[in-house]
Amino acid sequence: MEKGTTEEKIQAAVNAIEKRGYTARPIPGGDRVSIGILHNKGSVDAAHFLGLDGVKEVIPVTKPYKLVSREFQQENTHVKVGDAVFGNGSLPVIAGPCAVESEKQVMSIAKSVKDAGAKIFRGGAFKPRTSPYSFQGLGKQGLKLLAKVREETGLPVVTEVMDVENFDVVEEYADIVQIGTRNMQNFSLLRRAGKSYRPVILKRGMSAMLQEWLMAAEYIMEEGNNNVILCERGVRTFVRHSRNTLDLSVVPAAKKESHLPIIVDPSHAAGVRDQVVALSYASAALGADGVMIEVHNNPDEALSDGAQSLYPDQFFDLMKKMNAIHAIVGEK
Amino acid sequence: MEKGTTEEKIQAAVNAIEKRGYTARPIPGGDRVSIGILHNKGSVDAAHFLGLDGVKEVIPVTKPYKLVSREFQQENTHVKVGDAVFGNGSLPVIAGPCAVESEKQVMSIAKSVKDAGAKIFRGGAFKPRTSPYSFQGLGKQGLKLLAKVREETGLPVVTEVMDVENFDVVEEYADIVQIGTRNMQNFSLLRRAGKSYRPVILKRGMSAMLQEWLMAAEYIMEEGNNNVILCERGVRTFVRHSRNTLDLSVVPAAKKESHLPIIVDPSHAAGVRDQVVALSYASAALGADGVMIEVHNNPDEALSDGAQSLYPDQFFDLMKKMNAIHAIVGEK
Amino acid sequence: MEKGTTEEKIQAAVNAIEKRGYTARPIPGGDRVSIGILHNKGSVDAAHFLGLDGVKEVIPVTKPYKLVSREFQQENTHVKVGDAVFGNGSLPVIAGPCAVESEKQVMSIAKSVKDAGAKIFRGGAFKPRTSPYSFQGLGKQGLKLLAKVREETGLPVVTEVMDVENFDVVEEYADIVQIGTRNMQNFSLLRRAGKSYRPVILKRGMSAMLQEWLMAAEYIMEEGNNNVILCERGVRTFVRHSRNTLDLSVVPAAKKESHLPIIVDPSHAAGVRDQVVALSYASAALGADGVMIEVHNNPDEALSDGAQSLYPDQFFDLMKKMNAIHAIVGEK
Amino acid sequence: MEKGTTEEKIQAAVNAIEKRGYTARPIPGGDRVSIGILHNKGSVDAAHFLGLDGVKEVIPVTKPYKLVSREFQQENTHVKVGDAVFGNGSLPVIAGPCAVESEKQVMSIAKSVKDAGAKIFRGGAFKPRTSPYSFQGLGKQGLKLLAKVREETGLPVVTEVMDVENFDVVEEYADIVQIGTRNMQNFSLLRRAGKSYRPVILKRGMSAMLQEWLMAAEYIMEEGNNNVILCERGVRTFVRHSRNTLDLSVVPAAKKESHLPIIVDPSHAAGVRDQVVALSYASAALGADGVMIEVHNNPDEALSDGAQSLYPDQFFDLMKKMNAIHAIVGEK
Structure with a gap:
């Protein structure tokens, strides 16, 4: 128009x-x-x-996806949550533990990451675990602890939703709803997310092609929710020196194809602390629209994914350098 | 005991x-x-x-999975559905179209595949599609057509369930409930399947390790459903001459680790008709506990996956040779 | 013409x-x-x-490869070595140890595999090893032992050549020269093989696309050697239950694109004995033009790759079943 | 000692x-x-x-590789070539065209990249090409043009050697000898490189594990050449939005295992210009010991890999930002 x-x-x-x-x-x-x-x-x-009044042009979309495509909308989508804007050239950082474990834990971490400059707090309440015998998260109690974090620190919170059944309650407590890697093609869940009033972080599937990922985002947009944030978190390859292989080239590739913001989660990709640090710098340099990093006050006793969580001090130093790097690359 | x-x-x-x-x-x-x-x-x-009466021995299970492990149960699990038994050394074949399209279509195909010796009919009513704009299946109407097939031909039917919301209705109509590749780690769906009175076919995820797959089966068994059939359907690799790479070595590997039956679906792996034929022979020779093959009366006009569907005549010939191959390899 | x-x-x-x-x-x-x-x-x-005398038609080749393409030559190439023919619908089997270790070893194995029906003897004299500190093969002495095997048993022998420097001597002793996985794109070696009077087995690279593999064969044919046999031996994927993933769908795919014979080596792909057996049956059922299998008289003390070598008795039984399977599938 | x-x-x-x-x-x-x-x-x-005079300690090496391991030598190896040092915390950049095409071309590019701050000039004289019908490089004439570049600009030059036969002549003209991806496990070539008086850039194989790569470097060091520079250039995965997937996590992983310097080549990994720019920034931020980038004065008419070559102006701007990023991350 x-x-x-x-x-x-x-x-x-x-x-x-x-x-x-x-x-x-x-x-x-x-x-x-x-x-x-x-x-x-x-x-x-x-x-x-x-001929209709106000219509500027009619553009045929040649891609299999429509609403998510850059062809359809040339300007970047901006997703605003609290102080953070994803997609406007800034570098908002999401930080927090893998899983919500206790009030003391989340409060301690939330204060650290806020001081360091994080804009959004993350923490898993419902945890997708490979084994039915692993810690499955605190569930609704975890959501309530996240709400407390928001009250006390003012940080918006993001947490994962694993199924349609719990969508309402997650949507009630979370500021951003995350759809995890294993559910990238859970189409019923995508449709429900499309009807949500919350922004959605859509993680890339373990072996998803870019086109399949954009199609999954299309499922959400097709239902009416335009606030979709893509999140690269590593793909499965033959490699054994890291848990997954972080595919950073997907960031410029996705930006070419789509107007949606795209952030990077180096923690799950690497699985090892010193790689997380290096890959966070790389993500900042690359022009990503945000970074999501796991931080724990006591990584060695974390209930899940401790080895990949940064120490609060480490994160503080990391933020300084990431911001400095972003300042160089951002100047376009 | x-x-x-x-x-x-x-x-x-x-x-x-x-x-x-x-x-x-x-x-x-x-x-x-x-x-x-x-x-x-x-x-x-x-x-x-x-010391308890009737207890023969106590075996510690050293694997991360328990109920599915061969350590825990040395004998093969037999899953019986109609005339078919999965896991007893026989080679039951499941055949039918990718999607249920019409009564005429399913009846025509069902009669053909029954004549050729198939023991179970397959057909998708709820279709997981990469694009929200692709044909999504006939839904409940499709389930009713499957029930008609069973009435007329006596063949049990298998169809995919995509979410917890539709589980009840799928369970009501289907003799076997299938969990698809994209949902292999949809843990809520796995738990629901664990409470089902129907046998479950659990397809391997696109990039699932054997251990992750067995863990997904453990989710089902942990809820009380022992009738789980694993189904290899190809994994994602760098290869471009076939849609996915059928990983046949997973069949002997899974049998070593687990007592559960394992079948092979060469149709989705290959994506091309002449590869499907060759890989079906290979699956029969390999010692799989069953094969699932797509057959269509009119592949060129199929609403989905036509290029990989066999013609009825082709399937008839294939069955003869598969049975002959199985007779050679089965004699242990 | x-x-x-x-x-x-x-x-x-x-x-x-x-x-x-x-x-x-x-x-x-x-x-x-x-x-x-x-x-x-x-x-x-x-x-x-x-208009030239004897010219029947002029066919433009649309593929990036020419001489190897089915477009250029519609009939299968037959490569004859001793009693074996690769490409005429038969199933010649190549068998022997990974490495030539001693006269006693090769003689013992050669007699066993000949009795079982193998047509060609294999054994490594120059071994490509990941570590410089691993056993590198007996070199020229190994070639001489292979020549003795041929004299005593009448079996032609195949062995790997690792570089241009040793090509002359390998060519002198071997009936078929093998180019290994790691050298599939060693273009100088391919060109030298193209000038050889010996047939060449060209193993697929660890992560080679079908097109790259055919292009490597084109390098050989372009220099004038038409006797090229392709050999699938597993590709590198994320999978960990087998050493590599045997890509059986490449057999029908290669036959569609090229007139060259294609054989399968399940031993290197699987790396584990019981998978080798199952995959050998699958290869016979698939329509491969031959199978190459490692057999050792004393696998537990083999100097390399013992865990994947079959016992002679196992191989004897395997051959019977492979031939029976081939008799079913071969009848086209 | x-x-x-x-x-x-x-x-x-x-x-x-x-x-x-x-x-x-x-x-x-x-x-x-x-x-x-x-x-x-x-x-x-x-x-x-x-007890020997001057011996400080005896450290058993527990890794399969020895000389390349950080266990054996804790301090970083420094490889010095002209003004550049690889491994001392600096970020030397190697730049130039994929292939040497003409004197005018290399001179023009060499002057541009020198002005922009590149320390070493690259250009292929012997080109490994998938097809025998593609441009194979200018050979010895190309080497002479590289020597002219060195004379006129003072920049040392690096070029690929494809086989033992041409090693002497490449070694004569080049300041650094490069072993390409396809030859990472060409063990005869590695041994020859181990006897060279020139530093060697060893590119990672298309699907090489870190351990295999380090083992390949061990082949070179075992023959006596300690000046080995590792180069990550992307690995083969299922991904299709870039030519290969640049595995940046291998940089911190290699540095942990080995004292050898490791550089990154984003040009071959990405295959597309705008990804090359983003991945170059990422490589600088990551702590790599150098970056190798393709630059062409006229990318649209380049004889090979034009689409991935940067324009001279683009490279000039890139260098400024890469240096600024390195200044932030380098301060340890």
């Missing part, structure tokens, strides 16, 4: 699209509103809509 | 285990009953149970 | 091609001779050659 | 080691000389050597 088009004209365009049997999905960008035409079979005749 | 131990003695052993705060899970094998001790922290003192 | 074209007419066509600045490479097939036109820049004008 | 031990004492220790049938390999570190004991079978009795 033209810049500054009125709500009425947008609604008129939506009506015109839907009268022809398509679905219309208006997406506000920085300067202008785009309207996605979905559920067409075959191509759409541009002539139907070009 | 000893061979021929009475129900009372088994119950007494179960009580003794639970009194110590553990979970007891009795699993009937061919000749004898094993009782799994779960949810112990640290090792279990064998002395507590060795 | 037409069937039964005379040598003179072929030579005339060759001259006509070379006069235009191209390279002509005549390749005898089953019924007719094809002439490859190489080193053209841009497309070749068919009109130049269509 | 103790700091400041005399040549005589070192020679005496070497003699004592060799008298017992071992090979002794003295390696000068920053402050002290270490002597590797090679070709022992079983463990070495430290008592034999502890």
Whole structure:
């Protein structure tokens, strides 16, 4: 649509699209509103809509994904949560423990990471674990502890949702809902996330192609939720010196294909502390839209993933350098 | 337990285990009953149970998985569905289209595959699709068509369940419930399947290690469902001449680790018809406990995965040769 | 060329091609001779050659490889060595130890595998080893022991050549020269193999695409050696239950693209004896043009790769079943 | 050995080691000389050597590799070439075209990259190409053009050697000899490189484990050449948005295991210009010991790999930012 088009004209365009049997999905960008035409079979005749008031142009999307594509929306999507903005060129950092373990633990870590400059607190309440006999998280009690963290520190919180059944309660407590690696193609969960009023972090599947990942994001956007943040967290390869192989080239590749922000989680990829530090610097240098890092006040006794969690002091130093690096690369 | 131990003695052993705060899970094998001790922290003192009536021995399980392990139960699990038995050295074949499309389609294919010797009919009613804009299956209507197939042909049917929400209805109509590749680590779904009265086919995740796959099966068994059939369907590699790389070495490897039956689905792995034929022969020769093959009466117009579906005549010929191969290798 | 074209007419066509600045490479097939036109820049004008005596048709090759392509030569290439023919629908088996260790060892194994029906003896004299401190093979002395095996048993022998420097001596002693996985893209070695009067087994690289592998074969054929046998031996993936992942789908895929025979080496792929047995049956069922299997008279004391070597009795039984399987599948 | 031990004492220790049938390999570190004991079978009795004059301690190496291991030599190896030092915490950059094409081309590029701050010039004279029909490089003429570049600009040059036959001539013209990805386990070539008086860049194989790569470096060091520089250039994975997947976590992992310097080549990994830029920043931030980047004066007409070559202006800007990033991370 033209810049500054009125709500009425947008609604008129939506009506015109839907009268022809398509679905219309208006997406506000920085300067202008785009309207996605979905559920067409075959191509759409541009002539139907070009004459409408306020319509600037009709762009056919040649990719298998539509709403997530840069073709459809050229400007970056900005996802705002508390003080943080993902996608505007800044480098918000999400930090916290792998799992919420106790009030004392989360409060201690939250204060450390806030002091160091983190903008969002992370912590798992429902934990996806390979073994049914491993610690599965504190569940709703964990969510309540996260809410306390937010109250006391002012930091928004992000936590993972593992199924549709618990979506309502996670959505109630969390500021950002995370969909984990193993659920990247859990389509029922994606659809539910698409109906959420919360921003969603969508982690890349263990062996997902870029196109499959963007398609998973399309499932969310197709249901009406435009606040999707992609998160690279390492893929499975033959390599054995790290838990997974962090695929940093996916960051510029995703930015070329899509307007969605993309952040990096080096902690799960590496699985070892000293690699996490090096890869965090690399992520900052790369132009990622954010970094998510595990920090623990007592990594050696953490209930999960201790070996990859940074010590608070280490994180403090890391933040200083990451910000300095970002200042150099960000100047475009 | 000893061979021929009475129900009372088994119950007494179960009580003794639970009194110590553990979970007891009795699993009937061919000749004898094993009782799994779960949810112990640290090792279990064998002395507590060795003196009990009917207890033959106490075997510590050294693997991260317990109930699924060959250590815990040495005899093969037999899963019986209609005329088919998975795990007893026979080679039951599951055949049918990728997706249920219409009554005419499924009836035509079901008759063909039954004539050729297939023991179970497959067909997708709920389809997991990479794109939200692809055909998503007929849903409940598809399940009803599968029920009609069973009525008319006597063949049991297997179909995929994609989420907990639809589990009840799938369980009602299907004789075997399938959990797909993308959901191998959807732990909520696995737990629900563990409470089902139906056998479960658990497909291997796109990049799952053998141990992760067995752990996923453990989630199902831990909830009480012992009728789990593993299904290899190809893993993601750098290879481009086939859709995925069928990992046939996982069949002997899984049999060494676990007592569960394991079948092979060459159709999804290959993605191309002539590879499917060759890999089906290979699967029969390998000692798999079954094969699952896509057959379509009109592959060129199939709504999904047509290129990998066999023509009915091709399948008829394939079955003859697969059975002949199995007769050679089976004679142990 | 037409069937039964005379040598003179072929030579005339060759001259006509070379006069235009191209390279002509005549390749005898089953019924007719094809002439490859190489080193053209841009497309070749068919009109130049269509009128020549004996020329049947001019087929443009659309693949990046030419001489190896099925487009260029539709009939299978037959590579004959002793009693064995690779590519004519039979299933010749190559067997022997990983490394030549002593006269007693090779004689004992050679007699066993000959009795079991193997057609060719294998044994490494020059061994490519990951570590410089591992046993590197007996070198020329090993070649002499292989020659003794041939004298005593009548079996042709195959052994690996690791570099151009030792090519002459390997070529002198071996009936088939093998180029190993790590050297699949050692282009100098490929060119030397292309000038050899011996057939060449070209193993697939650890992570080679089918197209790269065929291109490596093209290097050999481009120099004039048409007797190339492809050998699948497993590729590197994330999998840990076997040493490499045997990619059986590459067999039908290669046969579609190329007229060259393709055999399978399950021993190096699996790395574990019981997987080798299962995968050998699978290879026979698949339609491979041969199988290469490691057998050792005393696997537990083998100087390399003992765990994957079969016992002679095991191999005897395996051969019976492989032949029975092949009899079923071969009847096309 | 103790700091400041005399040549005589070192020679005496070497003699004592060799008298017992071992090979002794003295390696000068920053402050002290270490002597590797090679070709022992079983463990070495430290008592034999502890009493010798100048011997400080005897450290058993528990890794499969010895000379390359950090266990054996704790201090970083410094490889000096012209003004550049690899391994001392600086970030020398190697830049130039994929292939040497003409005098005009290399001179133009060499001047640009020197102005931008590159310390070493790269250019391929012998090119390993997947197809025998692709441009194979200018060969010896290319080497002469590289020598001219050195004369005119003062920049040392690095170029690839593909085989033992051409090693002498490459060694004569090049300041650093590069062993390419496809030859990482060409053991004859590694041994020849071990006898060279030139430093060697050893690129990681397409699917090499860290341990295999270090073992390949061990082949070179075992022959007496200590000036080995490792180079990560991307590994083969299922990913399709980049040519290979740059495995940056191997940099901290290699530094932990080995004292050898390790550099990164983002150009070959990415295959696309905008990814090369992002990954170069990431490499600088990561703590790599150098970066190797392709630059071309006219990428669109390059004879090979044009799409991944940077424009000279782009490279100029890149260098400024890489140096600024390195200044932040380097301050340890």
